[in-house]
Every structure is written in C-alpha cells, then in structure tokens.
Amino acid sequence: MLDNYRSPWMTEELDQFSDQVKRFAKEYVEPNVLKWREQKFADRKAWLKAGELGLILPSVPEEYGGSGGHVGHYICVMQQLNHLGSGLGLGLSYIVAHYILDSGTEAQKQHWLPKIASGEVICAVAMTEPGAGSDLQSVRTRAVKQGNKYIINGAKTFISNGQTCDMVLVVAKTDLAAGAKGVSLFMVDTRTPGFRRGQCLEKIGMHAQDTSEMFFDDVEVSEECLLGGVEGRGFYTLMSQLAYERAQIGVNAVTIMQHAFELTVEYTKDRKVFDKRVIDFQNSRFVLADLKATILAARTFADHIIQKWIDGSLDTVTASMGKFWLTERQCEVVDKCLQLFGGYGYMNEYPIARLYADSRIARIYGGSNEIQREVVGRSL
Numbered sequence: 001m002l003d004n005y006r007s008p009w010m011t012e013e014l015d016q017f018s019d020q021v022k023r024f025a026k027e028y029v030e031p032n033v034l035k036w037r038e039q040k041f042a043d044r045k046a047w048l049k050a051g052e053l054g055l056i057l058p059s060v061p062e063e064y065g066g067s068g069g070h071v072g073h074y075i076c077v078m079q080q081l082n083h084l085g086s087g088l089g090l091g092l093s094y095i096v097a098h099y100i101l102d103s104g105t106e107a108q109k110q111h112w113l114p115k116i117a118s119g120e121v122i123c124a125v126a127m128t129e130p131g132a133g134s135d136l137q138s139v140r141t142r143a144v145k146q147g148n149k150y151i152i153n154g155a156k157t158f159i160s161n162g163q164t165c166d167m168v169l170v171v172a173k174t175d176l177a178a179g180a181k182g183v184s185l186f187m188v189d190t191r192t193p194g195f196r197r198g199q200c201l202e203k204i205g206m207h208a209q210d211t212s213e214m215f216f217d218d219v220e221v222s223e224e225c226l227l228g229g230v231e232g233r234g235f236y237t238l239m240s241q242l243a244y245e246r247a248q249i250g251v252n253a254v255t256i257m258q259h260a261f262e263l264t265v266e267y268t269k270d271r272k273v274f275d276k277r278v279i280d281f282q283n284s285r286f287v288l289a290d291l292k293a294t295i296l297a298a299r300t301f302a303d304h305i306i307q308k309w310i311d312g313s314l315d316t317v318t319a320s321m322g323k324f325w326l327t328e329r330q331c332e333v334v335d336k337c338l339q340l341f342g343g344y345g346y347m348n349e350y351p352i353a354r355l356y357a358d359s360r361i362a363r364i365y366g367g368s369n370e371i372q373r374e375v376v377g378r379s380l
C-alpha cells in the first residue's frame with residue numbers, strides 16, 4: 001500500500017517470523033473475533049497457542065521461557081494482530097513481563113516469566129483507580145507490611161485483561177508520606193483470597209477486550225510479591241516502562257491506519273454512485289491521496305521510534321510524542337476512511353465501523369494525550 005516503502009529495521013528473518021504470526025492470526029484469531037466480541041474476551045486456547053508458537057514473549061531470553069529475539073519480533077506480532085480487534089491482550093502480558101525482566105529479582109523472573117511466555121499466566125497492569133488516572137501519585141490503594149507479608153487494600157478500574165488475568169501488577173502506596181517514593185509495585189496472583197473482579201465494563205469499542213474493576217480487600221501477599229524486593233521504586237519503574245507502552249500504542253496506530261486505508265481503497269473501487277465508482281470522484285481521490293501521505297509520514301515516525309527501541313535508546317519524550325501524534329493521526333485517518341463508506345461505514349458489520357470505535361481509546365489510555373504533551377512540554 002505504501003508502494004516500495006520498507007521499514008529499515010525489517011530483515012528477512014523478521015519477514016519469516018511475520019508470516020508465521022500471520023498464519024496464527026488466520027487460523028486461531030480471525031475465525032473467532034466475532035465470538036470473542038460477543039463474550040467480551042479472547043479464549044484461553046488462543047493464548048496457549050500463541051505461547052506454544054513463542055509469540056507472547058518473543059524478546060525475552062530463552063532461559064526465562066521467551067523466544068530470545070528482540071523488540072522487532074514483538075512489533076511483528078503486534079502488526080499482524082492489532083488491527084483485527086481480537087481483544088487478545090498479549091501486549092499486557094508483554095508489558096508486565098518486561099517490568100519483571102528489567103526490575104524483578106532473579107527468583108521473580110524464574111517464577112513468572114516462563115508461565116507468562118507459555119500463556120498459562122495472563123497478566124494485567126492495575127494503575128488506574130476511580131479517583132486516580134492521570135495523577136498516578138494520588139493512588140489510594142495501600143500495601144501495609146506485617147512481618148514478612150503485605151496486606152493490600154484498594155480498588156482499581158478500567159483494567160484491561162481484568163476478567164481473564166491470572167496475575168496483576170498492582171500499583172500501591174507503601175508509604176503515604178513519601179510522595180513518589182512511597183509507590184511500590186506488587187505481583188498479585190488473582191487466586192489470592194480477598195481479590196475480587198467487578199463486572200466486565202461496557203465500552204463504546206474494543207468489545208473483545210475485557211476491561212474491569214478490581215477490588216482488593218485485605219489481600220495478603222508474601223514479600224516475594226514486591227517487584228524487585230525493594231519498596232518505593234514503583235514510580236520510577238512505571239515512568240521508565242510507560243515509555244514502551246506508549247511507543248506500542250503509537251506503533252499500533254499506524255497498523256490500524258494502514259488497514260483502514262486498504263479497506264477504503266478497496267471499497268471505493270467497488271461502490272458505484274451516480275454511475276461512477278466512489279474513487280472516480282475527485283474528492284475521494286484527494287482525500288485518499290492526503291491519507292496516503294499522512295500514513296507514510298506516520299510509518300516513518302513509528303519506524304524511528306521502533307529503531308530507538310531496538311537500539312535501547314528510546315527516551316520518554318520521543319515515546320510520548322509518538323503516542324499523541326500517531327494516535328491523533330489514527331483517529332483522523334479512520335474517520336476520513338469511514339466517511340468514504342457512507343452509511344455502510346456506520347454499520348457494525350463493516351470492519352471500518354469497528355476500527356473507528358476501537359481507535360478512540362488510543363488518545364486516552366496509556367496516559368492521555370494531554371499528559372503526553374505535558375511530558376514533551378516539560379522537556380523544552
């Protein structure tokens with residue numbers, strides 16, 4: 001679609017890996033998406049198959065159950081899966097695994113990573129609370145030390161994979177007086193007594209992704225559940241890892257724009273109005289020409305981010321710029337594509353309608369785009 005453009009970080013080996021992911025998507029994801037949207041979550045069977053094929057933690061070293069590749073492999077997985085709206089929230093397990101890989105103790109890595117890689121353990125990240133989203137430092141969930149245990153109390157909301165997760169990385173305060181230095185992260189097994197899931201929340205899009213409230217009532221966990229074994233490092237860890245989550249959201253935005261564009265070119269060549277194909281109206285061609293240029297610019301920006309990520313030099317400001325700029329282009333592009341579908345674009349049976357509804361959240365989650373502009377603005 002972008003003619004001869006090829007991402008500079010792509011290699012023949014990644015092409016082959018991408019083909020393998022495509023086959024997985026065709027066989028295990030695409031046929032199930034409608035069912036998953038109705039039940040509001042993806043089946044465990046697909047997770048286990050993804051695990052068996054090494055698609056959940058492709059960039060984690062083999063000694064921890066991963067596939068020993070690099071970030072490029074992970075991007076290939078996202079590029080083949082994310083536009084399908086399948087709700088298969090592999091990204092959340094990937095994010096949690098990298099928190100553990102980068103900041104966990106050796107015992108924590110040995111315990112969790114192989115199970116996450118295989119799909120046996122599905123992960124969620126629980127930062128947001130009913131009263132604390134953008135302002136993460138104001139979380140009220142508390143973890144109080146008692147002997148060699150912590151007792152966790154609090155409530156979280158909007159948690160992706162909330163219904164299906166087996167382990168949740170929880171942001172909690174271990175010291176109320178210490179500000180950012182009083183925030184810690186805990187890996188909580190969701191079978192622990194006192195942990196409770198709320199209803200699967202009703203959303204305007206992303207219908208196959210389970211998003212939930214969570215409640216922690218005197219949840220008792222051992223001190224081995226404290227990430228890295230040291231209190232007070234949670235905020236620092238979040239700030240460094242959130243850059244990768246934001247980069248991921250920005251990179252996904254481009255995959256979705258490209259998919260929307262391809263669907264639209266195909267539709268406008270097919271649909272006839274006033275005895276002409278929609279693409280034969282000059283307005284349609286001008287709109288599509290603008291979109292093509294926007295998508296190529298977005299693709300090259302995303303590739304710049306991916307290359308930095310692969311090199312280990314991705315900084316928070318670049319990740320935040322990518323997050324807000326690319327997701328805003330995503331919403332504009334998908335909206336303009338939908339317009340060219342006319343009324344059919346508003347019908348759920350047309351994938352463009354789903355892409356439109358699914359895209360909106362990208363400007364909010366992972367830290368709203370206003371917060372991303374704050375991050376960039378502070379660096380000036």
Ligand SMILES: Cc1cc2nc3c(=O)[nH]c(=O)nc-3n(C[C@H](O)[C@H](O)[C@H](O)COP(=O)(O)OP(=O)(O)OC[C@H]3O[C@@H](n4cnc5c(N)ncnc54)[C@H](O)[C@@H]3O)c2cc1C
Nearest residue numbers: 125126127128132133134158159160364365366367368370
């Ligand atoms: C479908 C979905 C999935 C999600 N998944 C997860 C998940 O897995 N884990 C998780 O922890 N959270 C998750 N979230 C939560 C998401 O990250 C938050 O909704 C987001 O960070 C915004 O927080 P808030 O909703 O509390 O909005 P608020 O913080 O109340 O913000 C309201 C408005 O004020 C603006 N605003 C806030 N502060 C500033 C400022 N300083 N300057 C300018 N404007 C500002 C915001 O940009 C926004 O427009 C999810 C949310 C949704 C809807």
